[in-house]
Amino acid sequence: MTIVANTVPLPADWRDFFTLTKPRVMTLVIFTAICGLLAAPGSIHPVLGFTAILAIAMGAGGSAALNHWWEADLDAGMKRTANRPLPGGRMRREDARDFGLFLSGVSLLVMGVAIGWLAAAMLAVAIFYYAVVYTMWLKPRTPQNIVIGGGSGAFPPLIGWIAVTGEVxxxxxxxxxxxxxxxxxxxxxxxxxxxxxxxxxxxxxxxxxxxxxxxxxxxxxxxxxxxxxxxxxxxxxxxxxxxxxxxxxxxxxxxxxxxxxxxxxxxxxxxxxxxxxxxxxxxxxxxxxxxxxxxxxxxxxxxxxxxxxxxxxxx
The missing domain is CATH 1.20.120 (Four Helix Bundle (Hemerythrin (Met), subunit A))
Structure with a gap:
């Protein structure tokens, strides 16, 4: 991968890190996860329910940050994405990568310990699917990237449901x-x-x-x-x-x-x-x-x- 145009990053602030999580996409992720959790038969303690949604949000944000890291050069070439933190020169690429890995790792640990390892396993698949299968493999190689990669965004309600029932x-x-x-x-x-x-x-x-x-x-x-x-x-x-x-x-x-x-x-x-x-x-x-x-x-x-x-x- 080549280096984006601005090689002297400006200090990033919290808004740049927040941008890495793709908050607009995150809204849909959180909403469908909450719906899966609320629609599931049975009940879950409100604290555990909040923890499950937080873990899903962190996992989604982590995979989004990894997407920013991997696609920084592509983002620099598109008008819609040229002002994101990395192509805009406000953050080092390795900082975005480390932030994404940190969020992803913590989300899996929290989900596994607080909710259950089946839900954590599904969250791990969702993170890997988006950050690796879709971003690194499908998107640059095939016009079917959205069809196959659509699975990455389909996991949140499934995980929310599993958090309550413990089964698929x-x-x-x-x-x-x-x-x-x-x-x-x-x-x-x-x-x-x-x-x-x-x-x-x-x-x-x-x-x-x-x-x-x-x-x-x-x-x-x-x-x-x-x-x-x-x-x-x-x-x-x-x-x-x-x-x-x-x-x-x-x-x-x-x-x-x-x-x-x-x-x-x-x-x-x-x-x-x-x-x-x-x-x-x-x-x-x-x-x-x-x-x-x-x-x-x-x-x-x-x-x-x-x-x-x-x-x-x-x-």
Whole structure:
């Protein structure tokens, strides 16, 4: 790896280290992990629940810092990332690496000792998946990087569920699958209007390698595939009609927004309104879907709806 342009780093402050954890991504990680924890059958002491979420957040932040360390040169070449702490010259690369390793190591230790080693093992896989499998191997080599690498962001609700139950069952696997299938249409919608940045630094994102038309078709295809996966928790009896109806409506809206993106042949960055709308909606989609999962669990626990996952499907 070559040295980024600014070779005399300025003193980094806490905000630069915080930036290394990718706080915007962290918000989604923490939210889905909390939802997995709250939706799981059984209960967990609030202190232990907080500890589990903290460990997941630290693990995600650590792997994000390692991503910054490894991709500093690539970030320097893209407008969207050029002012990050490393390409901006505010931090040494080895400091970012050490920070990432420290956060990752502490997160695994905390999770293992306080919650359990199965949850810690899953967290270790998630960290390795993002920092090594996705960042170092898939992203620079294949346009399928987002498809395969999507698993890294799908672990938080699974780990949150395991923190409560201590086991892997059908429901948390479905939560993993929802995020896994959601990632390609979500990220490729962004990649369509960030295509020039990825091409500039040689990252083989789908729009760069396969072209816009193929990417658009695949966005539509994955959106179609996402719908039954999102509804599956209700279909197997793991939730009530509350979650099922929300999942169905959200998935129909997602599909309605994906169709105009999928049928377009080509457009320039200034006319990418459908793509930008789809990208923004995809974020709300995941937040509302997982919030509905928790609401379903709370309503069932209060006896206000059918038992759903309390009946044992997710236990």
């Amino acid at each position: 069952t059908a429901m948390p696997v479905l939560l993993f699958a929802i995020i896994f299938m959601w990632t390609p249409p979500h990220f490729w919608a962004l990649a369509l209007f960030m295509k020039s940045d990825y091409a500039k630094v040689g990252i083989p994102m789908m729009p760069v390698v396969a072209g816009e038309r193929s990417t658009r078709r695949q966005i539509l295809a994955y959106t179609v595939l996402l719908a039954p996966v999102a509804i599956a928790p209700w279909a197997i009896g793991g939730t009530s009609w509350v979650y099922g109806s929300v999942a169905a409506v959200l998935s129909l809206l997602f599909l309605a927004l994906a169709v105009p993106v999928g049928i377009r042949t080509r457009s320039d960055v200034d006319t990418m309104t459908p793509e930008k709308t789809l990208f923004r909606f995809s974020i709300y989609y995941l937040f509302v879907l997982f919030a509905a999962l928790v609401a379903d669990r709370v309503l069932a626990a209060q006896g206000l709806i059918g038992p759903g996952m309390l009946a044992g499907v997710g236990a």
